[in-house]
Every structure is written in C-alpha cells, then in structure tokens.
Amino acid sequence: MYKRNLAIAVLMLAVVVGLTLLVACSSNKPLIAEKSGAQLWGENCVRCHNAPSPPAFNDYQWETIAIHMRVRASLTDEEVQKIVEFLKMAN
Amino acid sequence: MKRWGSTIVLVVLMGVLVGFPVYAQTGSTVEQEVKALKPGLSRFLLRGYAHSGFESYEKENSFVGGSFNPIFLWQQSDRLLFEGELEVALEDGTTTLGLEYANMSYIINKRMIVRVGKFLIPFGIFAERLHPRWINRLPSNPLGFNHGEQVGPAAALGAEIRGGAPLGTAKINYSVYIINGPSLNDGSETPEAAGMLHFDNYEDNNTNKAVGGRFGFLPFSSSALELGVSAQYAKVGNENSRYRDVAARLFALDLSLVKTVPAVRGIVDVKAQYSLTQVDDASYINPDKPETMYTFKNENAAYFIQGTFKPAFVANTFFQKLEFAGRYSAMTLAEGAAWGGQKNQWAVSLNYWLDWRTVVKFSYQYTDAPGAEAEAVEHEEEGTPLGGAFLIHWSFGF
Missing domain, CATH: 1.10.760 (Cytochrome Bc1 Complex; Chain D, domain 2)
Incomplete structure (x- = not known):
C-alpha cells in the first residue's frame, strides 16, 4: 500500500511538473x-x-x-x- | 389672418395645458413601474440542475434519475448570502428528499468569508466543485467519490473561513474549517463494517471536532492551472467506548488544468485528485469469529485522473458542441479488513452540449476488482457494479 501510494504521488508530481512547464511556456504573464x-x-x-x-x-x-x-x-x-x-x- | 394666428396660439396653449399633466402622469407611471420591478437589497434566486438517463449493466438495465436539485440563493445584502440545495430523487420506487447543503456566508472583507451550516467540504476538488451532474463530464462519479464507498468527506456541519487573493501574476485560495468530522464504525451493530469511517456524522458521536482545510495555488495569471492540498484531523471513536482516542488523518492532492490549445482548435481540461485516509490501529470484533478480535492496517485511498477535449474553435457548429471525455479511477480499501478490497474503473464518454449548461452524455465504463474472489464478486450488492456498462445521461443546469 505504501509503495503504491508513493508511486501514485510520484506520478502525480511528474504530471504536475510537466503541466506546469507546458503552461509556463505558453503563458503570457500580465x-x-x-x-x-x-x-x-x-x-x-x-x-x-x-x-x-x-x-x-x-x-x-x-x-x-x-x-x-x-x-x-x-x-x-x-x-x-x-x-x-x-x-x-x-x- | 390675425384671427387665425390667435386661434392657433390658443389651440397650442390648450394642448400644452391639457397634455402636460397627461405626459407627466405617464412619466411618473413608468417610473413607478420601473421602481416596482427593481429588486431591493434582499434578493431570491432559484437555480439548480436535473438529470435523467438510461444505464445498462451486465445483469440489469434501467432508466434512472429523474432527479433534480433546486438551489436556493437568498442574498440579504452585499455581504450576506444564504445558499441551500435539495436533492429530490427516486430511490427504490419512492421519492426521497435530501439536504445537500444549507449555509450562511458573510463576506468579512476582500480576502475573508465566514460560512456556517452544512456545506460542501473543500477536501480536494471533486465534492465541492465537480460533482453536480451538469458539471461532471461523465455520468458516473469516480470510484471512492460515491455515497456508500467514500474516501474522504463530501459535506458536513460546521464553520469555515475561506477566501482568495491575487499574488502578483499568481493567485491563491484557502479554506480552514471545523466540523463534526467522521465517525468510526466500532462494529457493535455491524461487525462486518468495523473500522469504516462514516462521513454523514450530522449528530456528532463524540465531543471532538475535526479540523481541516485546503490551500490552492494558481501559479499563472491565466488561472489555467490550479494545484491544491487538503488535510483533516479528528478523533473519530464513540465518546464512551474503547475507541474514543482513535484518530483519523485525511489527506488529498488535486490538480486542475484548463487550457485553450490553438493547434487543435479546442479546449483541453485535465482534472485529478488523490485522497488518502489513515485511521489509528485498533482491534475490532472478527465478523467470522465473533468471540475473537482482529486488526488490520486501516488505510484507504482513492484517486482519479480525467481528461476532456472540446473542439470549440473548429468551423463546423456540430463539432463545436462535441466533447470527448475519459477517466481512470481506482479505490483501495483497508487490506485485511472484512470490507477491504480494490476496484479500478475506466470510463469514456462522448458528450453533446445543447447549450452551455445542457449536455447529453453517451458513456461506457468498465469496473474491475482485481484479486477479489469470484464468490465475493458474485454476491456484491453495494457500490459500483463490476463489469462493463453503458450509460446515457441528460443533464440540465438552470
């Protein structure tokens, strides 16, 4: 259970970082x-x-x-x- | 000629004298009518949503729904708001009436609102923002986010302080609340459910209150991305029982990304939430051998990730109204518990939006219980049915 939760947390973190970079690259910042x-x-x-x-x-x-x-x-x-x-x- | 001139002047004067009061009266009447139509500071608004549909599972199929949720908004002033939502639904041949929420909000200042009553809990984003039928992009809820198989709270009685604030090009929002909190099933009445958390704890089972909150961060000025973290802590055992000091810790992470992507002429929407509940170790009556006790690691998790694409900027008006949605969700309940187990679900949906708040969803979902014994699956009566299912729903916001 612990390993599974850790894997899910790491996966979500990777998705977050990826999406953050995606939005950052295409976002103007007014x-x-x-x-x-x-x-x-x-x-x-x-x-x-x-x-x-x-x-x-x-x-x-x-x-x-x-x-x-x-x-x-x-x-x-x-x-x-x-x-x-x-x-x-x-x- | 002079006589004719005098006559004309006389007629005009009479017209003015007779007509002016008529004109003035008409103007006054219009003014009064407009004033009568203008609402005062107290304002009432009825909104809500409804849905109906057809669901076909492997062993049964039926028309479902026919439910509607009126939302009553009563604005007392610029700072005071009452909001209440009912759910009127058909269940097992009878009409049921449920109170989804009823609370009063007061805007203290630009950054702080206090709310008291029964309210949707900001534990992640699904329960508070995404569950209404016309907002949820799929006809069903993710595993772990349904009544009866719930990992984390959805609504509760209590008090909350919340708000939002700009932070340069970013933005934050927050919520801190105190509520009755969940109650622990100690197995005295239903040994097979011992150790489960019940979130419908409207008459508190102990003197302890749950405290929790959510912090949301929107790093970009477009508000496209929101990341949230939630937590809650409470003692959950009955007051006069051996479980009175058993505590539950709840955590959730959530993500929301909504982005217009010009390259594909559409809007991409990604939502995700991971919820975890941890309950202190305790011994419960063994449902298989009632004269003995047993224990297990009481940890439950549920998560979903959902993606939708709406080609809103293509030229064809039919395709503009289409939406493609997909979701994966999973739920793991305490290993070793009589009620423990695991379920996974895939769901896809093709949606057609008749307008901005009316949608028809054509969906297929497949629910699996890996590791479950065939006999247990065969006799499972509660929760999301296993196997494949077609669901067609019509949801209507008003």
Whole structure:
C-alpha cells in the first residue's frame, strides 16, 4: 500500500511538473489586476463548467450569482467585480 | 389672418395645458413601474440542475434519475448570502428528499468569508466543485467519490473561513474549517463494517471536532492551472467506548488544468485528485469469529485522473458542441479488513452540449476488482457494479 501510494504521488508530481512547464511556456504573464472582465470571465468560469452566456440572467441575478460563485469557487473580490461588470454590459 | 394666428396660439396653449399633466402622469407611471420591478437589497434566486438517463449493466438495465436539485440563493445584502440545495430523487420506487447543503456566508472583507451550516467540504476538488451532474463530464462519479464507498468527506456541519487573493501574476485560495468530522464504525451493530469511517456524522458521536482545510495555488495569471492540498484531523471513536482516542488523518492532492490549445482548435481540461485516509490501529470484533478480535492496517485511498477535449474553435457548429471525455479511477480499501478490497474503473464518454449548461452524455465504463474472489464478486450488492456498462445521461443546469 505504501509503495503504491508513493508511486501514485510520484506520478502525480511528474504530471504536475510537466503541466506546469507546458503552461509556463505558453503563458503570457500580465497581472490579474490588469485583466478585463471578459478575460476573467473566459478564464475562470471554465475552470469548473462552461462559461455562462451573459443573457442567461439579468443584471440583478448576476449580482447574486457572483456572490454565490465568489464563495463556492473562492474567486477574488477583484475578479468578481470585473466579471459582473462585463456580464451586465454584455447581456 | 390675425384671427387665425390667435386661434392657433390658443389651440397650442390648450394642448400644452391639457397634455402636460397627461405626459407627466405617464412619466411618473413608468417610473413607478420601473421602481416596482427593481429588486431591493434582499434578493431570491432559484437555480439548480436535473438529470435523467438510461444505464445498462451486465445483469440489469434501467432508466434512472429523474432527479433534480433546486438551489436556493437568498442574498440579504452585499455581504450576506444564504445558499441551500435539495436533492429530490427516486430511490427504490419512492421519492426521497435530501439536504445537500444549507449555509450562511458573510463576506468579512476582500480576502475573508465566514460560512456556517452544512456545506460542501473543500477536501480536494471533486465534492465541492465537480460533482453536480451538469458539471461532471461523465455520468458516473469516480470510484471512492460515491455515497456508500467514500474516501474522504463530501459535506458536513460546521464553520469555515475561506477566501482568495491575487499574488502578483499568481493567485491563491484557502479554506480552514471545523466540523463534526467522521465517525468510526466500532462494529457493535455491524461487525462486518468495523473500522469504516462514516462521513454523514450530522449528530456528532463524540465531543471532538475535526479540523481541516485546503490551500490552492494558481501559479499563472491565466488561472489555467490550479494545484491544491487538503488535510483533516479528528478523533473519530464513540465518546464512551474503547475507541474514543482513535484518530483519523485525511489527506488529498488535486490538480486542475484548463487550457485553450490553438493547434487543435479546442479546449483541453485535465482534472485529478488523490485522497488518502489513515485511521489509528485498533482491534475490532472478527465478523467470522465473533468471540475473537482482529486488526488490520486501516488505510484507504482513492484517486482519479480525467481528461476532456472540446473542439470549440473548429468551423463546423456540430463539432463545436462535441466533447470527448475519459477517466481512470481506482479505490483501495483497508487490506485485511472484512470490507477491504480494490476496484479500478475506466470510463469514456462522448458528450453533446445543447447549450452551455445542457449536455447529453453517451458513456461506457468498465469496473474491475482485481484479486477479489469470484464468490465475493458474485454476491456484491453495494457500490459500483463490476463489469462493463453503458450509460446515457441528460443533464440540465438552470
């Protein structure tokens, strides 16, 4: 069991290092604070599910959903504010 | 001519005098109607998801599901939120109602949120983020992440502090919680399950509370990669029993990578989690010889790695909506225990997205129990059925 766990941990570590290098090689590195709401919407929502369509909800509903997702997905305050502004503008 | 001019001026004046109040009243009415439609600071929103499908295993096949999970969101102010999720499902011919979670969150400041109630535990990423039917890319859960064969907690009663913060071009998120924690089955009622951890411990079996947390690190500004580590510690034995000092240590590692790859005109999504539970050594009633005791190394592990590819940027609109998913999962339960054993599972799925939150999944999975005796496999009634299975599910987020 111990050897098996060690092997799995090493394998996962190798995958992590490999993926880190892959993303590092193809990633521009602007500060998150410099990003637009549209960018943050495209990058963060897809981490769990497809990016939602802006017309799916109205402005007030987006504000409630934003708090829900801020809690659920541990999004930062700055990201949530920008994403909501974008969704309001686009719906 | 002068007379005609005076008449026109008179008519215009009358029009203004008569029309102005009408106009003013109309404007006021519209304003009132708009005001009536504008929600106040207290806002209610009903969201959720539903699913249904058909599953064919080697020895049985049936239409399944017909369940739905309404999520109630009540926003009391910019800082206060209540969220609750029910699960209404059909089980063995009866309709069941379950409380998935119900909790209150308060945003203390930009970096800290406090949450109290029953909440999904951030032990890895599957239970908290990936389990909803319209988010899970396969119709089934990985081995070790199902009710009844669970390695690690999914939901619990307690209190939590959590948040997220930018860190230059990177980002972090964290959670620290205190909950009732799992309870240890001491075998007094079901000797064959002695030593198992039960995570549905909603009325605490002892005065000890479990403490745990998760730390997530997103090294790149694109948020494409997230690495997480989780841990939890608690004494799990019943208060007035010989097992009161038996403790359980839980660990999890998780990974999430979502990346648009222009070369293949699509989105690659990789998710993985490894969960481990370790319970202190203890002696339990031997289910084969009840007058004797036996012991075993009470260590359980489960992991999955899942990959999906969605050709979202090809020209053909039909192919844009397709998604290919594959997953390998495995579960090893305490060697030497009456309930111990090992299972592996391969699962592949072809998904078609009708819109961003509605998907039809056509899946095949094969579950194996290496080392298990044929007789034991034959009589296995609980958990994921062994062998091959076709699953077709329709999941719907709303």
